[in-house]
Amino acid sequence: xxxxxxxxxxxxxxxxxxxxxxxxxxxxxxxxxxxxxxxxxxxxxxxxxxxxxxxxxxxxxxxxxxxxxxxxxxxxxxxxxxxxxxxxxxxxxxxxxxxxxxxxxxxxxxxxxxxxxxxxxxxxxxxxxxxxxxxxxxxxxxxxxxxxxxxxxxxxxxxxxxxxxxxxxxxxxxxxxxxxxxxxxxxxxxxxxxxxxxxxxxxxxxxxxxxxxxxxxxxxxxxxxxxxxxxxxxxxxxxxxxxxxxxxxxxxxxxxxxxxx
Amino acid sequence: xxxxxxxxxxxxxxxxxxxxxxxxxxxxxxxxxxxxxxxxxxxxxxxxxxxxxxxxxxxxxxxxxxxxxxxxxxxxxxxxxxxxxxxxxxxxxxxxxxxxxxxxxxxxxxxxxxxxxxxxxxxxxxxxxxxxxxxxxxxxxxxxxxxxxxxxxxxxxxxxxxxxxxxxxxxxxxxxxxxxxxxxxxxxxxxxxxxxxxxxxxxxxxxxxxxxxxxxxxxxxxxxxxxxxxxxxxxxxxxxxxxxxxxxxxxxxxxxxxxxxxxxxxxxxxxxxxxxxxxxxxxxxxxxxxxxxxxxxxxxxxxxxxxx
Numbered sequence: 001x002x003x004x005x006x007x008x009x010x011x012x013x014x015x016x017x018x019x020x021x022x023x024x025x026x027x028x029x030x031x032x033x034x035x036x037x038x039x040x041x042x043x044x045x046x047x048x049x050x051x052x053x054x055x056x057x058x059x060x061x062x063x064x065x066x067x068x069x070x071x072x073x074x075x076x077x078x079x080x081x082x083x084x085x086x087x088x089x090x091x092x093x094x095x096x097x098x099x100x101x102x103x104x105x106x107x108x109x110x111x112x113x114x115x116x117x118x119x120x121x122x123x124x125x126x127x128x129x130x131x132x133x134x135x136x137x138x139x140x141x142x143x144x145x146x147x148x149x150x151x152x153x154x155x156x157x158x159x160x161x162x163x164x165x166x167x168x169x170x171x172x173x174x175x176x177x178x179x180x181x182x183x184x185x186x187x188x189x190x191x192x193x194x195x196x197x198x199x200x201x202x203x204x205x206x207x208x209x210x211x212x213x214x215x216x217x218x219x220x221x222x223x224x225x226x227x228x229x230x231x232x233x234x235x236x237x238x239x240x241x242x243x244x245x246x247x248x249x250x251x252x253x254x255x256x257x258x259x260x261x
Numbered sequence: 262x263x264x265x266x267x268x269x270x271x272x273x274x275x276x277x278x279x280x281x282x283x284x285x286x287x288x289x290x291x292x293x294x295x296x297x298x299x300x301x302x303x304x305x306x307x308x309x310x311x312x313x314x315x316x317x318x319x320x321x322x323x324x325x326x327x328x329x330x331x332x333x334x335x336x337x338x339x340x341x342x343x344x345x346x347x348x349x350x351x352x353x354x355x356x357x358x359x360x361x362x363x364x365x366x367x368x369x370x371x372x373x374x375x376x377x378x379x380x381x382x383x384x385x386x387x388x389x390x391x392x393x394x395x396x397x398x399x400x401x402x403x404x405x406x407x408x409x410x411x412x413x414x415x416x417x418x419x420x421x422x423x424x425x426x427x428x429x430x431x432x433x434x435x436x437x438x439x440x441x442x443x444x445x446x447x448x449x450x451x452x453x454x455x456x457x458x459x460x461x462x463x464x465x466x467x468x469x470x471x472x473x474x475x476x477x478x479x480x481x482x483x484x485x486x487x488x489x490x491x492x493x494x495x496x497x498x499x500x501x502x503x504x505x506x507x508x509x510x511x512x513x514x515x516x517x518x519x520x521x522x523x524x525x526x527x528x529x530x531x532x533x534x535x536x537x538x539x540x541x542x543x544x545x546x547x548x549x550x551x552x553x554x555x556x557x558x559x560x561x562x563x564x565x566x567x568x569x
Contacts, residue, residue: 101317149418
C-alpha cells in the first residue's frame, strides 16, 4: 500500500468515459452497419496462443485474441488445504483476477480486491467436466488466471487459455476446452464481441465445448433470445469452437516439437 | 561430521536432480567451490535481460522486462488531480504526484495463493516508491498542468508475472522503463472546469477548446536508478540470484545506483552473514558494472521505439 497514503487526493481520468450522448454503434433497421473493427458478423478476431509463459508454474499459457490478453498458470496437483476432507477425486480450484490497467479507466471494475468471483466460478464449471479428476485423488490443481488487458469476450478467452495451460501442465483431460461467445445486437448476431459491442448487447451466449468429442461443458445465455436465434448462435459458436480448438491443438504440437528437437 | 560424510558418499551414487532437491545447500556449495552456478553463469554475472516498451495499449506508458525468467509488467496511467494549497507546483512528501504499487498475483509463483497476498509485495512496493522519489529521477514540477489548479497524478502499477528471484531489480527496471515510455495525453479544459482528453485526430480546434499541454508531452528523466541484488554465502558473492538460490542463501544486499554512479540506496535485510566494508564495496562495484549493461539495454529499446 506504499505511496497510496491516506492523504492522496481524489483524482479523475481525463478520458471521455461516459457514453451519454454518444450514438450507438448501430441503428435499428440499418442492415448495413459495420462492426467497430470492420469484421464480418461471423468473423472472429485473430487468436494467438503460447504455452510455457510462466516458468514458476507447472504449466501455463498466454492468449491474445484481439486486444484481450490473458495469462493462466496451473499449479499442482499439490496437497489440498489441511481443512479439506478426504476425497477420492482431485479438486479443481480456479481464480481469475484482473490488472488495474486491464480496463481503459484505472481500477474501474474493482470491487473488493482484484478477484473476479463470477468469472472464477464460471471458469471452474467450464473446465470441471473436461478434466479427469480421478487421476489425481486427494490433491488439488490450482488454475489461476490474470487478465492483462480486457478487450471483450474475456471469459471465453480465459477458458480456452486455461485448458491449454492444463494441457501444458500434463493434467489429464478428455479434450481441450474451446470457448466462444456471441452477442445479440438488435436483430443481428455478432461473434467474439469486443468490449464496445458487449456494452450495447441485448443478450449474450457463451459456449464452451470439447471440439473433438463435440460435447458442451458450459452454456450460458443471458438476455432476450428467441429459439431460432439460440439455434443459429449455437451452431455458429460450435463451428467457431472447432476452429479455435484446431489453433490451440497446433500450438500444443508446436510446443512439444520444439522441446523434443 | 557424520552426516556430512554420509552426504558425501550419497552424492557419488545419487542422481543429480535428487541430490539437488535433498541437499540444496551442499549442491550449491559444490558448484560455488568451482566458481560456477547450476545455470552455467559465473558467480558475478547477471542473467539475460530484455526490455520491451509499450506492452499495454491502454496505458500511457508501459514496459515488460525480463531478467532471466523473472518477468515484470509495469504500466503507468495518468489522472488529473487538484494539488494541495501549500505546494501548488509539486507534491509534498505525504501527498505526492506519483503512486507506485507492486502486485504479486497468484499466477507468478506457487507460493502465492489467492486471498493470501505475498508478504514481500508491500515491502517491495514501499522500496520502489522510496527509491523512485529519492533518486530525484522525476522532476515533480513537470507534472503540474495549471499551477495550483490541476496536476498530473501518475499511477504506476507493476505486476510480477513470473517470480524467479531478484524481484526488486526487475521491478525497478520495469518502473524506469515505463516512465521513459510515458507520454502525457493531450488535454483541454471543458465547460465544467474538468480536463478532458483531446482525441488524437487533432480536432481540438473544432470545438474551440484550447489544448492545455501542447509542449510538455513526456517526462525528462534525470539519472534514473538501477539496482543489483547480490546473495552472500560464506565468502561468495552471487550477483542476481534466482529464486532457488534465494531459497538456499539467507543474506542479500541490494544496491541502487543512479546512472551517474551515485549511491541512491543500500538495503541489507538482516541475514546471518555479516558484511565487511570490502564486501559492500564489491557489491557496489558489481552494481556499477551491471548498471552500464542495463542502461545500454534500456537505451536500445528506447531508440528502437523512436524509429518506428
